[in-house]
Amino acid sequence: MATKLSNQLLEDILAQVRPLIGQGKVADYIPALAEVPADKLGIAVCTVDGETYQAGDADERFSIQSISKVLSLTVALSRYAESDIWARVGKEPSGQPFNSLLQLELEQGKPRNPFINAGALVVCDMLQSRLSAPKQRMLEVVRALSGEPDIVYDARVARSEFEHSDRNAAIAYLMKSFGNFENDVITVLQTYFHYCALRMSCMELARTFVYLANNGHSPALDEPLINERQNRQINAMMVTSGMYDGAGEFAYRVGMPGKSGVGGGIIAVVPHEMSIAVWCPELDASGNSLAGTAALEILAQRIGRSIF
Amino acid sequence: MATKLSNQLLEDILAQVRPLIGQGKVADYIPALAEVPADKLGIAVCTVDGETYQAGDADERFSIQSISKVLSLTVALSRYAESDIWARVGKEPSGQPFNSLLQLELEQGKPRNPFINAGALVVCDMLQSRLSAPKQRMLEVVRALSGEPDIVYDARVARSEFEHSDRNAAIAYLMKSFGNFENDVITVLQTYFHYCALRMSCMELARTFVYLANNGHSPALDEPLINERQNRQINAMMVTSGMYDGAGEFAYRVGMPGKSGVGGGIIAVVPHEMSIAVWCPELDASGNSLAGTAALEILAQRIGRSIF
Amino acid sequence: MATKLSNQLLEDILAQVRPLIGQGKVADYIPALAEVPADKLGIAVCTVDGETYQAGDADERFSIQSISKVLSLTVALSRYAESDIWARVGKEPSGQPFNSLLQLELEQGKPRNPFINAGALVVCDMLQSRLSAPKQRMLEVVRALSGEPDIVYDARVARSEFEHSDRNAAIAYLMKSFGNFENDVITVLQTYFHYCALRMSCMELARTFVYLANNGHSPALDEPLINERQNRQINAMMVTSGMYDGAGEFAYRVGMPGKSGVGGGIIAVVPHEMSIAVWCPELDASGNSLAGTAALEILAQRIGRSIF
Amino acid sequence: MATKLSNQLLEDILAQVRPLIGQGKVADYIPALAEVPADKLGIAVCTVDGETYQAGDADERFSIQSISKVLSLTVALSRYAESDIWARVGKEPSGQPFNSLLQLELEQGKPRNPFINAGALVVCDMLQSRLSAPKQRMLEVVRALSGEPDIVYDARVARSEFEHSDRNAAIAYLMKSFGNFENDVITVLQTYFHYCALRMSCMELARTFVYLANNGHSPALDEPLINERQNRQINAMMVTSGMYDGAGEFAYRVGMPGKSGVGGGIIAVVPHEMSIAVWCPELDASGNSLAGTAALEILAQRIGRSIF
DSSP states (O other), rough: OOOOOOOHHHHHHHHHGGGGSSEEEEEEEEHHHTTOOTTEEEEEEEETTEEEEEETTTTTTTTTTGGHHHHHHHHHHHSSHHHHHHHHHSSOOSSOOOOHHHHHHHTTTTSSSTTSHHHHHHHHHHEEEEEEESSHHHHHHHHHHHOOOTBBBOOHHHHHHHTTTTHHHHHHHHHHTTTTTOSSSHHHHHHHHHTBBBEOHHHHHHHHHHGGGGTTTTTOOOOOOOOOHHHHHHHHHHHTTTGGGHHHHHHHHOSEEEEEEETEEEEETTTTTEEEEEEEOETTTSSHHHHHHHHHHHHHHTTTTOOO | OOOOOOOHHHHHHHHGGGTTTTEEEEOOSSSSHHHHHHTEEEEEEEETTTTTTESSSSSSSOOGGGGHHHHHHHHHHHHHHHHHHHHTTTOSSSOSSSSSHHHHTTTTOOOOTTSSSHHHHHHHHHHHOOOSSHHHHHHHHHHHTOOTTTBOOOOOHHHHHHOOOOHHHHHHHHHHTTOOOOOOOHHHHHHHHHTBBBEEEEEHHHHHHGGGGGTTTOOOOOOHHHHHHHHHHHHHHHHSSGGGHHHHHHEEESSOOOOOOOEEEEEEETTTTEEEEEOOOOOOSSSSSSHHHHHHHHHHHHHOOOEE | OOOOOOOHHHHHHHHGGGGTTSSEEOOOOHHHHHHHHHHOOOEEETTTTOOOOEEESSTTEEEOGHHHHHHHHHHHHHHHHHHHHHHHSSSSOOSSSTTTHHHHHHHOOOOOOSSSHHHHHHHHHHHHHSSSHHHHHHHHHHHHTTTTTTTTBBBHHHHHHHHHHHHHHHHHHHHHTTTTOSHHHHHHHHHHHHTBBEEEEEEHHHHGGGGGGTTTOOTTTOOSSSSHHHHHHHHHHHHTTTTTGHHHHHHTTTTOOOOETTTTTEEEETTEEEEEEEEEEEOOOTTHHHHHHHHHHHHHHHHHHOOO | OOOOOOOOHHHHHHHHHHHTTSSSSSSSSSSHTTSOOTTOOEEEEEEESSOOOEEESSSSOOOOOOGGHHHHHHHHHHHHHHHHHHHSOOOOOOOOOTOOOOHHTTTTTTOOTTTTTTHHHHHHHHHHHHHHSSHHHHHHHHHHTTOOOOBBBBBHHHHHHHHTOOOHHHHHHHHHHHHHHHHHHHHHHHHHHHHTTTTHHHHHHHHGGGGGGGOOTTTTTTOOOOHHHHHHHHHHHHHHHHGGHHHHHHHHHHSSOEEEOOOOOEEEEETEEEEEEEESSOTTTTTTTTHHHHHHHHHHTTOOOOOO
């Protein structure tokens, strides 16, 4: 009944969703993102056994944007006691737009979860406090996980984000006013935007995130990044909060933990089996890759995998 | 590594969580609920193969309260086109208390999902429009699913709920003002409170909900209640929205789709394997059974089951 | 410098604002209001010395709608200790639309002031508790104050309002859920809508409200309706909260205490001197009579009267 | 009936309200304010004819804080077309705490009025754009209006405010994200906090603000600061929005346009007659001087002046 994974299967799926291109909208709040060709489409899979599959523009790098929020959290879990993290950021869905201040004000500066901007900024603030060179450290992490030593930040994107960072600055200052932000706002924003400006391909993303399908253990590392329980917890939070205000719809249609970025990338996880990365720049109304979500939906059906 | 299911395992788990009794708070907004002994504790499991396990007060009936919201939605899916349902109620987590009007007003009377009060009231309104005797029909459904022909409504609880129904009346009238409520408010509230006032035991609940672990097919019925896809969708919504404003925490700790009621019951699902019902009246700050959640958390660990 | 009051002055002002007709929008949420001709335009003045002036359709009756909220409060002040009233309704501007539930929920069912719907409903609820026949009593009050024994409710308007009362019912039930509503919701709504459905002319309104310019003393009555201090307080609340969410703009432009209704009427007060009533059915974006506000603005300038 | 103004009358009033000291709370969010003795109490009156009256600590300087918002607006009115100002800030009461971001976010970064922090920050931003030395310019203005060439900023207070400015920074950045803030946030905050840190006495404040009782014309200047209409408009806005979330209560009790500061000062206006300044550091729950408000209430009664 369920089809076996293969490059051909991935090709078929891309062919099926390609007609959706034109129905979404490329993120245009910064020029560097707006100019990415709308017809890019790629997918890559990495299994826990190390097998990889790919189709389309799976080797072309793009701006991973909010997908980096999962990486920040993962690094934070290795540097902080869990209770220290969850004292400063919650684990619940926000039910609000990703960059809303309303809830943050009502809830005394404690963000709902680490995957909305406010939460990710708190996590970056924590990394800033503990890491001597947080930007360099993140590069080391993704280079090690992906096996690609030449992954770099897109300095132009980071600069452009920073020039449009007023709302994120407002969020950070609001948390600071509630005592939930330790470092200089500008410095943390710089780190945050660099993380968002990581350029990685679908294949690199699939390789990087396979630890979330493998009890927290990346095949590229000797030691687990996080423990089994933490792995399950990240996956749980990706389901409830990983897809902006479209988490319910994504769970409903795709049935996998996932995290999207406005660059059009999505990383998804089949627990104990594989990680999947898709990329197609046009976004739906919730800010998630339109064709990318459709590709994951079809893939889930074809291989018969849904956590539900 | 993972322990096999057995009555003994369930007994062990109950013994482990029983000390938590005294740390929560029995729902007291209506007298009929407040007077339930706080030390009741039961658990029951029903596998897709029809095996059952139980421990504690698993055969004692209690008020299922909001667990009934899953049943209403299931019945609605059998009577309406999906698009008709989702035009009137969303699929996203609310990020708000279960009985909030704030979001409902900002979002023009369309509730976020069918598991908050507003959403369940819309679903009841839809049933009222299509079923000739919605209260009788629900009894038939649960009697058939559970195999217990003597399940009834607790008339005293239903009456008591109705006498404290001002906020739910406000919710219903607000939706009516936006054109998202068809029937007489009082009539629908009566139906809604009767559904909440169903008295069922853990074992009956486990048997009733095993269809959610079995592609929508209850062993008690010839025909599937809902199709596979709808089954996955309900499970997905239970994860993102089934536990009031503690959905993230529950997903994080337990890792199963679940739906709780203020009577202290929780129904949880291991897709393709089993349904689990627990009951312990004291609630945590989010309104979910405190010891019940703990029991599910331990069970998930012991049998090595988490969807994440 | 300041022009003396005269019928001619009022005629001139109406001529000046008549061209504005066509730029506003007649209230159309109930048919009975929607069918009022948009070109009605009237003004009447009543001084504390009993002199009256008028122009245009000043003798034609219309639905006074929310202007009645000032009368309800006045009657309540004669039946309750002030502290009992202000324990249940505030005195602050709401900063929200007149029929919002959001603030009411955040503030535990206590409305901001008696001139928004929630506040007026609480006042009606209080009258219901103390008056044996609240509808008849209000008729007696306005007949006595205006000197017109044939003032009646427009039963068709009252019925039509009631048929569109879902949002007001939601407001009342929400307050009831917080313990701030004593009587049957439907009964109080009936009273409330009857008060709104009073039909009075500009001249009758000017005569009725001259007590607000005369230390609470109506020339038509032997005893003061309210005392001096209460008079000042009502005037103060009319300035901060009498014009829906256009109170600031009205204070800014007209500089008088005022209360408007969606029927297109406005009552305004020059303390110690006169009451003024205008009527023109088309409303501005804030729900206040567009030409009526303009007429009051010009009148204030011409006679050199502003409280500021 | 009404008592004539005299120093003795003012002494009597202070004696009457002095027992209230101890019932309020001195602002303590910055140390420099917290250490002001709580028993300071002063009042000064300046009539449009140039007569002055005073009692208590009327010559002692204190931090005028938000009273400066009226000065910023006045200066802005002399440098900008009115329409340019009201395009960026509204005229309506906010119904929210003075430093709320919630409404600002819902309303796209346009503050409700110039007397809440957000609105005053926009006004400062406008001054920053047009004045070559906005801090020096404001000193010149208050020195000229008060006739006291030695008025200065309290550098320690300004610095201390700046060190606790996170929430105001959040507000400014949020407006910037909506395009309603032109200059560097830090620079404007510096200007804003200096204005708040003006040290002036009651007598200096009364002399400074008498233009609001005199058609916009200060006796100290040859030219009017603002025109008559603008004067009325500022007074109107002070009534609806000058007293944080206690504007309704202040209008209700005192019946004068007023603007308070957390330093415990209040400036009030009897149009066409006089300006009044009071100072007593302890604040009520709304952030207004507790004894100061009481003094104004009694003064209004004694001299028989209320705009209502």
